[in-house]
Amino acid sequence: MEKMYSYKGFEVTVKLESVRAVSNEFTxxxxxxxxxxxSICTxxxxxxxxxxxxxxxxxxxxxxxxxxxLTAGLSAAQRVIDDRVAP
Structure with a gap:
């Protein structure tokens, strides 16, 4: 799953990678x-x-x-952007 957000003139993409359990039968x-x-882009x-x-x-x-x-990904991106554009 992938979701894009806009924040203060930046594009934020949060892509989710599923983590799956592996059984003894290798399924x-x-x-x-x-x-x-x-990922953050201008x-x-x-x-x-x-x-x-x-x-x-x-x-x-x-x-x-x-x-x-998704919430954690967006929040982390917002902190990075806020630190980057802070005066």
């Missing part, structure tokens, strides 16, 4: 969580700001829901 189970991969012209950021929870665990991962 994939349902997702056990998500890693958020955050809006016009479109240029990347740094490299994509991979996010997990503070306890180094994957996010349990799509909403948690």
């Amino acid at each position: 994939y189970g349902p997702p056990v969580g998500y890693v958020a991969v955050v 809006a016009d012209p479109r240029r990347p700001i740094g490299v994509p950021i991979r996010l997990v929870t503070e306890g180094h665990r994957v996010f349990g829901t799509v909403d948690d991962a």
Whole structure:
């Protein structure tokens, strides 16, 4: 899943990577969580700001829901942008 946001003249893309449990039979189970991969670009012209950021929870665990991962990804991008454009 991928979602794009606009924030203070920047484009933020939060892409989610599913993390799946592997059973003993080598088949994939349902997702056990998500890693958020955050990319920030200038809006016009479109240029990347740094490299994509991979996010997990503070306890180094994957996010349990799509909403948690998307919210954390957007929040992290907003902090990076605010630090970059702060006077």
